[in-house]
Amino acid sequence: MIKYLKTIDEKCVGCTTCTAVCSKLYFKEGNPAKSAIQVNGLGKGAFHLIACDQECRKCVAECPTQAISVNKTGVVMIDKKLCVGCLACVAVCPIEAMRYYPGGKNPFKCIACGACVKTCPKQALEIATKEERV
Amino acid sequence: MSPTKKDFPLLSEWRYEKGAVRRGYNMRTLHVDVGTRTAKQKTVSEDMKQRFIGGKGFGLKLLWDGTKPETKWDSPENEIVIAMGPVCGNTNYPGSGKSLVVSISPMTGVPIDSNVGGYFGPYLKFSGFDALEIQGKADRETIVFIDGNEGLVQFYEAPSSLPEDSHLLAEALTRAFAKDEQDLQSVSVVSAGRGADHSPMGVLNFSLFDKRRKGCRVKQAGRGGIGSVLRNKKIRAIVGRYRGVEQNSNDAADPAAVQRIGLKLHREIIVNDDKQCKMRKQGTAHLMEVMNDYDLLPTKNHKYGQDPRGPEIASWVWEKLFSQDLPDGCWFGCTMACAHAVDQFELETGPYKGQKVCVDGPEYETAAGCGSNLYVWDPHGILEINFYCDTYGIDTISVGTTCGFLMECWELGILNAQRTGGIDLRWGNWQAVCELMHQLAEGRGFGLLMGKGVKFLAEHFTREFGADRQLMKDIALHGKGLEQSEYISKESLAQQGGYYLTNKGPQHDEAWVIFMDMVNNRIPTFENKAEALHYFPMFRTWFGLQGLCKLPWNDVEPADNKKWSEPNKVPEHVDNYRELYTAITGESLDWEGMIRQSERVYNFQRVFNLRLGHGKRVDDYPPYRAMGPVTEDEYLSRAERYDKQLKEKVGIDPAGMATSDKIAAMRKHREAQYESLIDAVFKRRGWTQDGVPTPEHLKKIGMDLGEVLAVVEKHV
Numbered sequence: 001m002i003k004y005l006k007t008i009d010e011k012c013v014g015c016t017t018c019t020a021v022c023s024k025l026y027f028k029e030g031n032p033a034k035s036a037i038q039v040n041g042l043g044k045g046a047f048h049l050i051a052c053d054q055e056c057r058k059c060v061a062e063c064p065t066q067a068i069s070v071n072k073t074g075v076v077m078i079d080k081k082l083c084v085g086c087l088a089c090v091a092v093c094p095i096e097a098m099r100y101y102p103g104g105k106n107p108f109k110c111i112a113c114g115a116c117v118k119t120c121p122k123q124a125l126e127i128a129t130k131e132e133r134v
Numbered sequence: 135m136s137p138t139k140k141d142f143p144l145l146s147e148w149r150y151e152k153g154a155v156r157r158g159y160n161m162r163t164l165h166v167d168v169g170t171r172t173a174k175q176k177t178v179s180e181d182m183k184q185r186f187i188g189g190k191g192f193g194l195k196l197l198w199d200g201t202k203p204e205t206k207w208d209s210p211e212n213e214i215v216i217a218m219g220p221v222c223g224n225t226n227y228p229g230s231g232k233s234l235v236v237s238i239s240p241m242t243g244v245p246i247d248s249n250v251g252g253y254f255g256p257y258l259k260f261s262g263f264d265a266l267e268i269q270g271k272a273d274r275e276t277i278v279f280i281d282g283n284e285g286l287v288q289f290y291e292a293p294s295s296l297p298e299d300s301h302l303l304a305e306a307l308t309r310a311f312a313k314d315e316q317d318l319q320s321v322s323v324v325s326a327g328r329g330a331d332h333s334p335m336g337v338l339n340f341s342l343f344d345k346r347r348k349g350c351r352v353k354q355a356g357r358g359g360i361g362s363v364l365r366n367k368k369i370r371a372i373v374g375r376y377r378g379v380e381q382n383s384n385d386a387a388d389p390a391a392v393q394r395i396g397l398k399l400h401r402e403i404i405v406n407d408d409k410q411c412k413m414r415k416q417g418t419a420h421l422m423e424v425m426n427d428y429d430l431l432p433t434k435n436h437k438y439g440q441d442p443r444g445p446e447i448a449s450w451v452w453e454k455l456f457s458q459d460l461p462d463g464c465w466f467g468c469t470m471a472c473a474h475a476v477d478q479f480e481l482e483t484g485p486y487k488g489q490k491v492c493v494d495g496p497e498y499e500t501a502a503g504c505g506s507n508l509y510v511w512d513p514h515g516i517l518e519i520n521f522y523c524d525t526y527g528i529d530t531i532s533v534g535t536t537c538g539f540l541m542e543c544w545e546l547g548i549l550n551a552q553r554t555g556g557i558d559l560r561w562g563n564w565q566a567v568c569e570l571m572h573q574l575a576e577g578r579g580f581g582l583l584m585g586k587g588v589k590f591l592a593e594h595f596t597r598e599f600g601a602d603r604q605l606m607k608d609i610a611l612h613g614k615g616l617e618q619s620e621y622i623s624k625e626s627l628a629q630q631g632g633y634y635l636t637n638k639g640p641q642h643d644e645a646w647v648i649f650m651d652m653v654n655n656r657i658p659t660f661e662n663k664a665e666a667l668h669y670f671p672m673f674r675t676w677f678g679l680q681g682l683c684k685l686p687w688n689d690v691e692p693a694d695n696k697k698w699s700e701p702n703k704v705p706e707h708v709d710n711y712r713e714l715y716t717a718i719t720g721e722s723l724d725w726e727g728m729i730r731q732s733e734r735v736y737n738f739q740r741v742f743n744l745r746l747g748h749g750k751r752v753d754d755y756p757p758y759r760a761m762g763p764v765t766e767d768e769y770l771s772r773a774e775r776y777d778k779q780l781k782e783k784v785g786i787d788p789a790g791m792a793t794s795d796k797i798a799a800m801r802k803h804r805e806a807q808y809e810s811l812i813d814a815v816f817k818r819r820g821w822t823q824d825g826v827p828t829p830e831h832l833k834k835i836g837m838d839l840g841e842v843l844a845v846v847e848k849h850v
Contacts, residue, residue, distance in 0.1 A: 061459055064466045065319065066345045085381025086225040086467025087393060091400030100397075102390030105381050 001129045002074030005037065005112045007049035011124035014039055014047045018116035018125060025115050026108065033101050036110040037125075049124065051110040052076060052097040055133065059089035059098050059109075073112075074132065080106050136297075136306040142277060142290040148173040152285040153262045158220030158384045158718040159183065163196065164263040166278055166287065168367055169210060169270030173287040178264055185836060189219030190247050190678035191735040192265045193236035194742060197245060198841075200269060203745050207240035207334075207359070208366050210271045214338075216255060216324070217265035220719050222681020223256035224384050224467075226396025227714055228403060229683030231256050231465020233340065239358040239638070240334035240366075241532075241587060242614040244743040246358025246638050249678055251464025251473065252340025252351075253322035256681075257282060257376035260383050272368035279311060282376035292370040299525040299575075300327045301491060303371060304341040304350040311373050319343045323350070325371035326361030327527025332577040333585030335532040335617075336361030339524065346460055351475065351494055353464050356529045357641050358616055365527075379466065387720030395714050399707075400469045403690050407470070411689045412449065417462075417472035418498035418685070419452040425502065428653060429772075430622045432507040434561060435538035436611055436759055437768050439622035446511040447501055455513060470686050472497075479517055483568040486525075493521045496530070502620035503534020508541060508567060515564030522571045531641075532587060535617035537567050539588045539610055548601045554580045589615045608758040613640040614748065623760050625775075626652040627804075628663040631811050634756040635667060637739045637749075643684065645670040650702050664814035673703075675732035680715065687711075734837045737820075737827045741837075744826065745845045751812060751825040762804045766793045769800070776800055826850050 019035035027034040038050040054076050060068045067082035068089060078089075083106045090098045090107050100107040114127045150173075153160055161178045178192070186195045193215040200213045214237045224230045233255025239246035258266055261282020268278070275292035297303050304323040312318045323341040330336020338361045339352035355361075382389040407413055412420045425431035426444030433441045445451075456474040464473045476493045496504070496516055504510065504519040523530045537559075543549045544559035551558060557566050557580055573581025583591065592610035595601040611618040616639030623629040629652070632645030647666050650656045657666045677684050688704045698705045708725060715723050723731075743749025763769040769776055770793060777788040780796060784803045788796050816823055820831030826849040832838045 062461050062469070064461045064463055064468075084225045084379045084466045085393075087397050088400055088461070088467055088469045090397060091404050091469060100393065102393060 002054050002132060003112045003127060003129055004054040004075070005051045005110050005114075005117070006126040006128040007037075007051055008124045008126070009046070009048050011122045012039065012047040012049055013045075013122055014041055015121060017119050017121065021116050021119050025113075036099060036108055037116055038099075050095055050097055053095070054112065055130070056094060058092040058094065062088045062092045064088065075112050076109065077111060078106060078109065083107070137293045137295045137310055139310045141293045141295065142310065143293070145276070145289040145291055146171040147286060147288040150175060150262065150285045150287065152282075154385065155260065155383060156385050157387055157720050159188070160259065160262050160264045162263060163192070163265040163267060164280070164287070165267045165269070167270040168268065168272040168276050168278065168289070168369055171272075171276075171289040175263070185734060186738075187219065187679040187731050187735065188264060189217050189222070189681050190234040190236060190675070191738075192219075193217040193234055193247065194245060194735060194739055196265060196267050197236050197238070198738075198742055200267060201238060203747070205238055205746070207238050207243065207363055211269060212238045212363060214268045214360055214363055214367075215265055216258065218255045218259045219679055219681030220384075221714060223259050223379075224386065224392055224396070224714075224718060225379065225381060226392050226467055227686075227710070228396070228399055228463070228468045228470045229465075229686040230681065231468065232677070232681045232683050233258075233355070234678045234681065235338060235355040235360050237358075237360045237363045238746070239360070239616070240362045241359045241616050242639055242748075244614065244638065244746050244748050245739060246360060246616075247678060247739075248338075248355035248357050248360060249643065249683070250338065250340050250355035251342070251353040251683070253319075253342045253465065254324050254340045254372075254374045256379070256465060257320070257322055257374045260376050260379060261374065266372075268367065268369070268372070270367065275368055275370045277307070277371050277373060278369065279373045280375070282374065283378070296370065298328050300325055300339045300352055300527055301350070301525045304339060304352055307371055307373050308341065308343055308350055311375055317375075317377060319345060320377035321373065321375045323371050323373050325527070326364045327525060328575040329526030329528035329571070329585065330359075330361035330365040332574055332582055333528060334359040334362050335529045335585060335587055336365060336527050337529050338364060339527060342464060347475070347477065347492060349492060351473065351492070352524060353473065353494070354524065354529070356531060358638060359529075361527045384718055386718040388717040391717035392714065395710050395717065396467065399686060399710060402692060403469045403686070406693060407690055410691060412453070413470050413472040413685065413689050415458060416449045416453045416456070417474045417495070418689075419496060419501050420449045421498045422452070422501060423448040425621065426506075429625070430648060432502055432538070432620050432622055434509055435507060435542040435609060436618070436622055437542070437765070438771060439624070441506065443511045444506065447505050447513055447516065451513055452496070452501070455517075468683070468686075470690065472685060472689075476517055479521070481518060481521065482514070483518060483565060484522060484572050491521060493517050494524055496520045499620050500530040500534065503531050504537070504567070507534050507538040507620060508564065509561035510564045510567075511562070512564065519564060519567050519571070522568055526571060526575045528571065528574065528585070531619050532617040533567075533571070534620065535611050536584055536588050536591070537570065539591065540584060542609055543595060543601070548595055548599055553599065587615065588612050588617055605764070608764045611640075611757055611759055613756060614638070614753055616640060618760060621646070621648060623648070623756070624762055627807055627811055628657055628666055630756050630761055630808060631663065631667045631815055632670070633760065635754050635812065635815050636671070637736065637743060640756070640760070644674055656702070660810050660814040663811060664818040667815045668818045669729070672729045672732040672736060673708075675736050676711070676728050679731055679735060680711075682711070730835060733835045737832060737835060737837050738842065740821070740825075740827055741842050741845050744849060749825065750849075751816070751823065754812065754825060756808070758801060761808060762800055763797060766797065769793055769797050822850055824849065
């Protein structure tokens with residue numbers, strides 16, 4: 001089974017509570033550039049949420065130091081001790097869910113911790129599970 | 135049973151104060167004398183940094199200072215210098231992990247420089263040194279260990295249980311010197327092989343621990359015999375260890391800019407590579423069919439450039455053999471990932487017959503030199519030669535070119551079974567080539583002779599077997615003693631210059647101008663060609679000053695590259711490099727400044743050749759096989775082309791002429807053309823017509839050091 005953050009664009013109103021919670025939790029500052037979940041405005045009140053689907057794992061295959069691996073719950077994790085910050089993972093991510101901020105040592109990504117889920121006022125986010133693709 | 139570290143008798147050690155890299159530099163180098171088993175550090179002056187920049191520049195400067203005009207390759211004071219450059223070791227820009235190795239070459243007698251991947255160089259840099267100089271001769275089999283985390287240089291005696299062949303040696307040393315399983319990737323080994331004990335064409339193998347394959351891979355500082363120098367010094371290996379590489383281990387002035395420029399190229403590679411060169415799937419072997427299509431793929435000792443059997447070793451064949459979807463970079467963050475390997479390859483000959491091994495490569499040069507050039511169309515044969523070259527520590531290019539020469543001599547009847555000790559050297563017999571390799575590794579038989587290279591063999595066959603002197607000279611493909619690499623240069627005058635108007639000998643890394651010259655006709659005049667043979671060697675030298683790989687420059691291009699007036703320079707990428715240099719060093723640089731940095735080092739190397747008694751016009755001529763058809767069958771195979779040229783370019787009507795007369799007329803024309811090319815190139819480079827950099831030019835480019843001027847003044 002794969003644990004992941006399920007995003008429901010139709011419910012999102014673009015309040016960015018999720019990005020503030022995420023960046024505060026992991027970077028101690030409210031800054032959407034340091035949030036693992038991203039809220040993209042599409043215009044006319046529509047939004048698109050981006051977070052790692054934990055499924056494609058192209059970053060896992062690309063990492064030269066095997067700093068990126070899949071944990072027991074199916075979540076793709078980065079081991080900062082092994083990461084050399086090359087950003088190859090950022091380049092191969094097809095949905096730009098692997099993130100970095102300028103000058104930061106390591107890339108970062110959603111690890112389906114659920115912090116944002118609890119604070120989303122519109123229930124646009126859920127921690128869900130899905131089957132491994134064979 | 136592989137030895138553990140306690141099996142290595144410690145002979146001596148030296149501790150050093152760990153420093154910190156600042157803006158890409160340590161501003162100190164490490165000097166090791168294996169004779170006295172001592173190490174010391176040397177300060178890099180601001181003047182040295184500004185004038186020589188780093189990498190090959192530092193290497194040549196240290197080599198110059200450490201040697202004398204009389205120094206030979208096997209003199210104790212000859213050095214092996216491994217130097218990195220300020221940009222080396224960044225993990226963001228693809229192709230940033232190269233070490234530049236220089237030494238006085240056993241093949242040419244002048245400095246050779248070789249550009250190599252693997253983790254050793256960047257680890258050495260983060261261990262606190264911009265370069266490593268190795269001097270002296272050991273009295274016993276010695277291992278030099280540099281532990282960058284501990285600040286420690288140690289000299290060990292190699293235990294007798296240590297294997298000799300590279301694929302086992304690198305693995306054994308990595309496991310012995312790593313602290314634990316997690317530490318394996320922190321160790322990199324520089325070693326040579328048994329072949330290098332008996333031949334001047336020995337390579338240095340630089341290892342990297344491949345976590346996915348759970349074993350060592352090796353990349354080669356291949357050209358010019360630096361591995362033979364290592365073995366002559368009785369050094370079994372140099373082992374480096376460094377743990378803790380980070381995004382900004384270089385202490386870049388602007389680390390965010392390094393990330394931004396690197397990520398831009400990562401993305402370009404991910405998006406464009408599959409539509410362009412397919413480096414991520416095929417590596418440089420993607421060139422095979424392209425070269426065959428353009429009559430540039432050497433077959434039968436560079437006699438021809440095309441063969442109907444070419445597709446048997448085309449890129450798609452290699453793509454199937456290479457293990458796919460692995461991050462096969464030779465340094466972290468190289469998404470071009472061209473360092474492919476064939477896994478679980480079962481050997482059919484030699485001491486490892488029946489074993490399954492990992493073969494690094496083949497790259498284009500190996501597939502062409504040890505494949506088509508020998509008329510070997512069986513990928514298995516090419517892989518087997520490739521493996522044994524690597525593990526015995528012998529250069530695949532020199533082996534390919536030398537064996538091509540031997541097979542042609544067999545065809546000509548100069549060689550026979552009696553003279554080769556029973557080895558049948560007919561075209562395509564890859565098992566025979568492997569047998570030569572095995573003999574060379576053991577230092578016996580005809581293989582030992584093969585290992586001496588074509589310059590020696592051409593003279594030897596003339597002397598011993600009465601072979602025609604001129605024919606031997608014409609078909610022994612070398613310049614200055616170094617075997618030519620694997621492109622047919624006959625129809626590109628500029629490429630003849632690209633190969634032979636070089637400092638180290640005919641190696642394509644200085645200039646590859648065949649397409650712009652022959653195919654696209656963008657440099658039709660002598661002045662155009664001279665400009666290309668100024669710009670490209672200087673531009674490519676710049677990679678060697680920085681610790682960069684050339685491949686990400688033009689083996690991937692921006693999608694809109696053609697919009698520029700000179701797309702063959704890949705202007706956007708040149709600008710990436712300029713910006714990357716500034717982001718790391720904090721020093722501004724424009725395009726002209728890049729060329730000027732290289733020009734200083736390039737001219738210094740030319741003067742270095744002069745200092746050693748070479749480096750003149752007379753040293754810069756190709757054998758005729760690299761310029762035109764030597765034999766009648768060679769002429770007749772492309773008679774239409776040559777006849778047309780005689781008519782249109784030479785002004786001779788070939789009708790009714792005997793083929794031998796046509797060959798002579800063509801030769802006269804082409805040799806005259808080459809003379810005119812030299813005239814134009816030397817003029818453009820600021821050299822006399824004898825190939826000596828003028829004092830005025832040296833002053834203009836900032837290489838007017840007293841000791842440099844003292845050398846040229848004897849020749850102008």
